[in-house]
Amino acid sequence: MRSENFVSFFTICGFFVGLIFSLVKFEDPAEFVYYTLAITLFFYLFIHMVLIFFLKSQDITAQVLDKEQYEAFVNTQIAEIQEREERITAIIRSIHEINTNQKEGV
Numbered sequence: 767m768r769s770e771n772f773v774s775f776f777t778i779c780g781f782f783v784g785l786i787f788s789l790v791k792f793e794d795p796a797e798f799v800y801y802t803l804a805i806t807l808f809f810y811l812f813i814h815m816v817l818i819f820f821l822k823s824q825d826i827t828a829q830v831l832d833k834e835q836y837e838a839f840v841n842t843q844i845a846e847i848q849e850r851e852e853r854i855t856a857i858i859r860s861i862h863e864i865n866t867n868q869k870e871g872v
Contacts, residue, residue: 769817773810780809 784805788798 776813780806
């Protein structure tokens with residue numbers, strides 16, 4: 767979802783929250799309009815602050831973690847683990863063969 771959609775959504779939510787708050791709390795039309803606009807402005811500024819911090823954190827994460835380098839490292843580690851697993855399997859088979867040869871000889 768684009769950031770403009772978040773701004774629009776939260777601005778509209780702020781407007782309706784301000785409208786409901788003003789309907790419940792105030793009778794004077796000037797206060798009614800003032801507080802509705804103030805709460806709408808608060809929601810508008812708040813979502814902008816949230817988006818600024820969110821986009822900055824995405825940029826920092828992208829700079830810290832190089833996906834291609836990470837995937838190359840992980841692939842080499844997987845290859846090493848598979849090689850070790852094959853060696854261990856070969857050792858276990860040779861031990862098993864030695865045990866079966868000893869049992870047959872006894």
